[in-house]
Amino acid sequence: MNPLCFVLMPFGRKPAGAGLTVDFDAVYADLIAPAIEAAGLEPLRADQELTGGIIHKPMFERLILSDYAIADLTAANANVFYELGLRHAVRPASTLLLYAEGTGQLPFDVALLRALPYKLGADGKPADPAAARQAIVARLREARELPTDSPVFQLVEGFPDIQRLKTDVFRDRVKYREEVKAKLAAARKQGAAAVKAVEASLGDVGDQEAGVLIDLFLSYRAVKAWQDMIALAARMPPPLARSVMVQEQLGLALNRDGRGDEAEAVLLAVLDKQGPSSETYGVLGRVYKDRWEAALAADERFLAEGLLDKAIDAYLKGFEADWRDAYPGVNAVTLMELKDPPDPRREGLIPVVAYAVERRIAAGKPDYWDYATLLELAVLSGRKPDASAALGKALAAVREKWEPETTARNLRLIREARERRGENATWVSEVEAVLKKRA
Secondary structure (H helix, E strand, O other): OOOEEEEEOOOOEEEOOOOOEEEHHHHHHHHHHHHHHHOOOEEEEHHHHOOOOOOOHHHHHHHHHOOEEEEEOHHHOHHHHHHHHHHHHHOOOOEEEEEEOOOOOOOHHHHOOOOEEEOEOOOOOEOOHHHHHHHHHHHHHHHHHOOOOOOOOHHHHOOOOOHHHHHHHHHHHOOOOHHHHHHHHHHHHHOHHHHHHHHHHHOOHHHOOHHHHHHHHHHHHHOOOHHHHHHHHHHOOHHHHOOHHHHHHHHHHHHHOOOHHHHHHHHHHHHHHHOOOHHHHHHHHHHHHHHHHHHHHOOOHHHHHHHHHHHHHHHHHHHHHOOOOHHHHHHHHHHHHHOOOOOOHHHHHHHHHHHHHHHHHHOOOOOHHHHHHHHHHHHHHOOHHHHHHHHHHHHHOOOOOHHHHHHHHHHHHHHHHHHHOOOOOHHHHHHHHHHHHHO
């Protein structure tokens, strides 16, 4: 998928000053859309995106979430200037301005923003589209080399804190329809059918604001409705569907639905787009971990060894991408324990992971994964009293059923590896059983 470029412009034939009329559809078809495609982007025109370019919240969200934008200021269209103000306030470096020469002077404030001119013929169509296209392509390529703008929806694209936390804090930090938020909160307690009923009540998802769609998406995750997550991602407006948060969670859902190859492709594309991330590498590590377990079950020993190394490498890269995030770190040391013989690197890594999670807890906002990390580290170090203390705190912090299920699985893998080596792991099975009851 190429990055999206949102186009702000009037449509049809419109008077543009100085006695000229502009054929904006021809400007788009002959000039703007080909230039966007030549720059390696995908055009998305505002007036075709929704109902005639009407200004409302879903359209604004698509505008801000799109990677790039082009605004044609010819004719001084009120909608275009209004939308440009919103876009330019949060993503100026990736926004290109155009205007037709000879149609009047640009407003003073806009004239300072390096708007790019193009020539018009007597018929109102671009007079020299090839030359103008080259200039647009060059400016768009220049924009792709500039530092990334800060989108207003940082939670789905550029979350500044530990990456895995963005899904946890989403409902608290993003304002959207309170009645839908309440319905989804109740539906998550009832199960997948209830969440699906809430979606059905919303009508066309394309008309919903981003907050509603993300909450619905994460609600399907909470009830382990993986296929519904995948289907919803496919129906989301493209700018939201391509955001980092949605793509990461789509990778998780695909993997849980048994479509590991597709999950890997999605996650690798995210890494290629945004660079190393603790959350993306953490989900990718889980993909390789599941493949490793499947290879073990099929008695493919050599394949299993290779997949285990890939899983460890992914988790390590995730931890190294953000030392504050203990989640990929604890998964790395757990998988190191499963190697035969155990990977000696885990002995030096365990104290680092422990420090990371202890600092997170000391900050005053611990969650389930923090206590689950302490639990796994205590099991790995053979500290039964510490494991018992962490287990109680983890159980009290469970939010979604798949959380203790994931931890129980990790403990099972540790127990089985130790049993194969002839070690006594009875007490680990007891902890594992308690977690399964909570799942």
